[in-house]
Amino acid sequence: MIMPRGQQLLLPVSPLFMLLTLLAAFVLDMLQSMSWLGNAAWAPDWLALVLVFWAIHQPLKVGVGISFILGLLTDVHQTSLLGQHALSYTVQGYLATMIHRRILWFDVPSQALQVLPVFMAAQLLELSVRIAAGGLFPGWAFLLPPVLQALMWPVMTVLLLAPQRRAPDPDKHRPL
Amino acid sequence: MPLGSLDRSPPPFFKQGTSALTKLLFFSTLSCGLMFADLHYNIVQPARWALSLIVYPVQWLALRPVAIWDQLDDVFESKQDALNAVELSRKKLLEQSVRASQVEQLTLENNHLRRLLELRERYPTSAIAAEVLYEAADPFMRKMILNKGATHGVQNSSPVMDDQGILGQVTRVHPLVSEITLVTDREHSIPVLNTRTGARGVAFGESGGAPLLELRYMATNADIEDGDVLTTSGVDGVYPPGIPVAKVVKIERRADSVFARILCESLARVQGARHVMVLEPVKFSLPGFADLPLAPQPVVKGAK
Numbered sequence: 001m002i003m004p005r006g007q008q009l010l011l012p013v014s015p016l017f018m019l020l021t022l023l024a025a026f027v028l029d030m031l032q033s034m035s036w037l038g039n040a041a042w043a044p045d046w047l048a049l050v051l052v053f054w055a056i057h058q059p060l061k062v063g064v065g066i067s068f069i070l071g072l073l074t075d076v077h078q079t080s081l082l083g084q085h086a087l088s089y090t091v092q093g094y095l096a097t098m099i100h101r102r103i104l105w106f107d108v109p110s111q112a113l114q115v116l117p118v119f120m121a122a123q124l125l126e127l128s129v130r131i132a133a134g135g136l137f138p139g140w141a142f143l144l145p146p147v148l149q150a151l152m153w154p155v156m157t158v159l160l161l162a163p164q165r166r167a168p169d170p171d172k173h174r175p176l
Numbered sequence: 177m178p179l180g181s182l183d184r185s186p187p188p189f190f191k192q193g194t195s196a197l198t199k200l201l202f203f204s205t206l207s208c209g210l211m212f213a214d215l216h217y218n219i220v221q222p223a224r225w226a227l228s229l230i231v232y233p234v235q236w237l238a239l240r241p242v243a244i245w246d247q248l249d250d251v252f253e254s255k256q257d258a259l260n261a262v263e264l265s266r267k268k269l270l271e272q273s274v275r276a277s278q279v280e281q282l283t284l285e286n287n288h289l290r291r292l293l294e295l296r297e298r299y300p301t302s303a304i305a306a307e308v309l310y311e312a313a314d315p316f317m318r319k320m321i322l323n324k325g326a327t328h329g330v331q332n333s334s335p336v337m338d339d340q341g342i343l344g345q346v347t348r349v350h351p352l353v354s355e356i357t358l359v360t361d362r363e364h365s366i367p368v369l370n371t372r373t374g375a376r377g378v379a380f381g382e383s384g385g386a387p388l389l390e391l392r393y394m395a396t397n398a399d400i401e402d403g404d405v406l407t408t409s410g411v412d413g414v415y416p417p418g419i420p421v422a423k424v425v426k427i428e429r430r431a432d433s434v435f436a437r438i439l440c441e442s443l444a445r446v447q448g449a450r451h452v453m454v455l456e457p458v459k460f461s462l463p464g465f466a467d468l469p470l471a472p473q474p475v476v477k478g479a480k
Contacts, residue, residue: 023234027237027238029313030234030235031238031241031242033312033313034235034311034313035245038313038447039311039313039314039315063196064200064203065199072207072227073231073234076228076231078313079321079355080316081211081214082210082213082214082220082223082224083206084207084211086210087204087211090200090204090207091204093200094196094197094200097196129211130316133215134363135316135317136362138315138316142315
């Protein structure tokens with residue numbers, strides 16, 4: 001991958017790690033809805049965040065198809081309309097794939113600002129689909145999750161890229 | 177630097193697979209089709225069943241921390257709390273024993289009266305005890321998930337109650353779990369009876385944000401007061417009659433409207449219910465139910 005000057009070269013990504021992070025994000029989404037937030041409209045969608053992250057960093061491995069499948073599973077878990085999250089994840093996967101060549105040339109805060117429209121587009125799509133299907137308007141707090149997800153982008157960059165930033169030649173001073 | 181420490185595989189130059197735009201069109205069409213089918217037809221239910229079996233282990237995993245926390249909470253419950261609980265249940269028992277002693281006499285009297293009026297005996301409905309797993313995360317509606325499903329004998333459209341009153345109705349049954357739509361959901365309506373006046377009405381879920389019910393189509397001058405208790409009237413053939421549903425909390429009588437706006441608070445714990453009973457729909461236990469037509473027959477014009 002072509003990278004901006006002065007950035008650390010990354011190790012190859014482990015597909016197992018990607019799978020585990022996606023699963024962890026799915027479990028985290030379930031945990032926050034089942035245990036403490038209930039159906040609060042402002043709850044951030046961690047799975048959407050991790051999906052967009054991998055679609056931008058590894059567009060050949062995670063993209064529209066995986067987003068669609070995880071969207072369907074989310075629909076079944078949330079008991080929402082079957083296909084609602086599938087549609088919004090598909091669209092955000094496409095948008096992320098579209099911007100992945102450009103976005104990594106910016107510093108991390110600017111990246112966060114640029115993924116915000118992606119999350120917002122997906123959220124607005126979900127809102128319009130549900131209102132059209134006769135759901136009740138959940139309040140303006142429903143527009144908060146994209147902002148929270150964009151704010152979490154730098155944290156995700158540190159966490160999810162950490163295994164790729166390990167030393168290529170570990171010795172006793174740098175065991176990891 | 178050792179080999180394999182960098183991603184050395186060249187990106188595919190010519191063969192990029194299906195383009196993202198094609199995938200977008202394919203999958204978004206697919207999801208739109210699924211949503212349409214889910215809204216208007218009942219054909220995606222098997223797909224939901226299959227997917228729910230995939231999701232179930234993940235849900236089980238996600239519920240573990242909660243279960244462990246609950247157990248820890250039980251272990252460290254203070255002595256004072258336990259004593260309070262005992263005191264409370266003793267009081268309740270006393271109140272109920274007074275009522276229970278009246279029940280036998282009332283049942284006897286009731287039986288006599290019923291026989292006198294040659295009414296049918298009231299059929300006892302069977303019930304399944306269930307536990308609420310979690311509240312559904314969809315912010316567009318109000319639903320809960322129970323830990324009993326089709327394999328435990330839960331039927332679609334069964335009423336669900338907790339110890340305080342009617343909680344809702346089973347609207348989707350999966351193999352291992354089932355979904356209930358709460359009485360406060362906008363799509364839900366329930367026929368009720370005002371216990372003070374005997375007036376019948378229909379309570380709908382409130383369309384605003386608050387978890388309330390609205391008693392619609394009551395005239396502005398109708399006899400209704402704050403604190404009136406509404407119970408199920410039983411005219412729908414789903415809910416057994418006489419179970420508490422809601423309490424009137426706010427009445428707005430407006431000059432420009434024929435109907436009063438009456439808001440009621442659900443008596444069942446719509447937020448934080450844990451142990452519930454799934455009752456059998458009343459119509460299933462009626463004699464001769466099998467002979468009844470399931471849907472009202474269309475009237476043929478001109479026929480005699």
